[in-house]
Amino acid sequence: MSAGTDRRLMALALTLGERNLGRTWPNPSVGAVVADEDGSLIVAGGATQPGGRPHAERVALASAGEAARGRTLYVSLEPCSHHGKSPPCSDAVIASGIRRVVSAIEDPDDRVAGRGHALLRAAGISVEVGCLADRARRSHRGHMTRVTKGRPAVTVKLARTTEGFAGSRSGPRLLITGEDARARVHLMRAHADAIMVGIGTILADDPFLDVRLPGLESRSPIRIVIDSGLRTPVGSRIVGDSGRVPTWIVTTAGASFEAERAFVASGAEVLRVEPDAAGRVDLGQALQLLGARGLTRVFCEGGPELANALARADLIDELTLATGRSARGQGDVPALGPDLQDFMDGLRLVGDEGAGSDLFMFWEKP
Ligand SMILES: NC(=O)c1ccc[n+]([C@@H]2O[C@H](COP(=O)([O-])OP(=O)(O)OC[C@H]3O[C@@H](n4cnc5c(N)ncnc54)[C@H](OP(=O)(O)O)[C@@H]3O)[C@@H](O)[C@H]2O)c1
Incomplete structure (x- = not known):
């Protein structure tokens, strides 16, 4: 042969x-x-x-x-x-x-x-x-990372404007990428065990974080929010439809149990880990807990602060940046924090791909 x-x-x-x-x-x-x-x-x-x-x-x-x-x-x-x-x-x-x-x-x-x-x-x-x-x-x-490190492999995906912004705090929501790029991202979601975001993204955008590609709707993975103080609104979309797609909120040991009861009543699950030195969710522990629950592939869609903290803790295995070449709106939230920028020096660019007028670039840890 x-x-x-x-x-x-x-x-x-x-x-x-x-x-x-x-x-x-x-x-x-x-x-x-x-x-x-x-x-x-x-x-x-x-x-x-x-x-x-x-x-x-x-x-x-x-x-x-x-x-x-x-x-x-x-x-x-x-x-x-x-x-x-x-x-x-x-x-x-x-x-x-x-x-x-x-x-x-x-x-x-x-x-x-x-x-x-x-x-x-x-x-x-x-x-x-x-x-x-x-x-x-x-x-x-995903499997290799879980059996060797006890945690799922983490892919961070961020969209940025050509000026390098991921969002806007002062103005209306920034529309960065077009339909083709969004479909590509939904396909990436369908191949993940879970989608993860920080509470800042839930508060800013109230996203569904599901797969909305025709025929692949049943492939929406678990949704995870990293939320130290249980600030996730009980009325948010990901909590409201947690009967359809599971939602896990990862918080700190000291977060309100009364708030937890409201989430549980809505069908969402609350997982607790010890806080880090800054009182926030300890990301290393959070990922170990997700690994112990069997997750092998986590697709983190930001926001920039969570992505930067994951880079600081050396917890990113793959990075995907989508640059929107015809973004609409003015940004003021930089996509790449300083730790993520430093972290990228140690990554290897493994490919790029156009999607409509937008550009995806893929990096991974060597
Ligand atoms: N372009 C994109 O790809 C993209 C993606 C997502 C969001 N966005 C935009 O980005 C903005 C929101 O992003 P963001 O950076 O403010 O929010 P984020 O990264 O989604 O969430 C940050 C929050 O996560 C919580 N957190 C818990 N543990 C943490 C830890 N160990 N380290 C860091 N954070 C931890 C913190 O709140 P607690 O301390 O209260 O837990 C922190 O404020 C919005 O404008 C949104 O539209 C853009």
């Missing part, structure tokens, strides 16, 4: 897995493809299913049935080797008669960590690891 064919089929496996990002937490969204020896026939494909089970390998192998015998399995993450809520995928691969496995990366979860590959090799299957490894690490960044 040529390396080019392996890459083409692994790219397909990755794409299948990436379609379900945001739906499989606490599990990674893996993709798998079963193909014949020279890659000319794709026998079956599969992705981790919503809720995290069944795993991609089982979906693909079940679909291939007897036709898996003697074939090659492409999988975007090492097959699991432990008995969790379902039996190990490595057992299923061995039982299927697959002859060769091409795996993108090892799973750093210490219940797997190379044992999945070792079990396959011990059963006489040829195993090659490392095909499209960089893309797989990006695709599984």
Whole structure:
């Protein structure tokens, strides 16, 4: 099999897995493809299913049935080797008669960590690891960050005018990006486990923070507000419709319990962490708590103050800036605070993409 064919089929496996990002937490969204020896026939494909089970390998192998015998399995993450809520995928691969496995990366979860590959090799299957490894690490960044750091991976997204402003305190709401860019952002939301903002954004904009793309409405992830003193209005949109899309408010241990009761009565959930030295939500602890609840990918849509504080605490893994080239209105809230500007020096620009007249730029931690 040529390396080019392996890459083409692994790219397909990755794409299948990436379609379900945001739906499989606490599990990674893996993709798998079963193909014949020279890659000319794709026998079956599969992705981790919503809720995290069944795993991609089982979906693909079940679909291939007897036709898996003697074939090659492409999988975007090492097959699991432990008995969790379902039996190990490595057992299923061995039982299927697959002859060769091409795996993108090892799973750093210490219940797997190379044992999945070792079990396959011990059963006489040829195993090659490392095909499209960089893309797989990006695709599984949420899972990798959660198992190695105990917290979800954080992508910060901010929109700015060409002058560098993210909002306006003194004037009417600034309209920064157009329809195409907004649709792109809604797609990014659909691939996140949660959307997170600071209380300043709720007070200024009263956003819905949901997915409003035709056909993808059911993919609205959990909404999270970082709010040290429970200032979120009970009448805000994200609290009002928390029966439709869950809303979690992360606050400090000392915040009012009476206020909490009002949120709970409206269907929102209140999570408490210890305050930091400034009396605000300790962001490191907040993210650890979200990781313990199973979240792997948090999409933080600002505002600028929360984004700056996340940068100060070294809690940003990816940064997306959308520059609105035909923004309407006058801004006076700078998008990039001083800590975020410094933090960007350590990030790597990994791509850009136009959306209508607007421009997205993507950075990530090397
Ligand atoms: N262009 C964009 O992408 C974009 C995105 C969002 C918002 N905006 C605009 O930005 C403005 C609001 O942004 P903002 O920066 O004032 O609000 P923000 O970042 O949404 O929220 C800041 C608030 O978060 C709370 N917070 C809790 N723990 C914190 C911590 N550890 N560190 C920092 N903050 C913490 C603080 O209030 P407590 O201490 O009370 O908790 C703080 O005042 C509005 O004009 C809005 O329209 C623009």
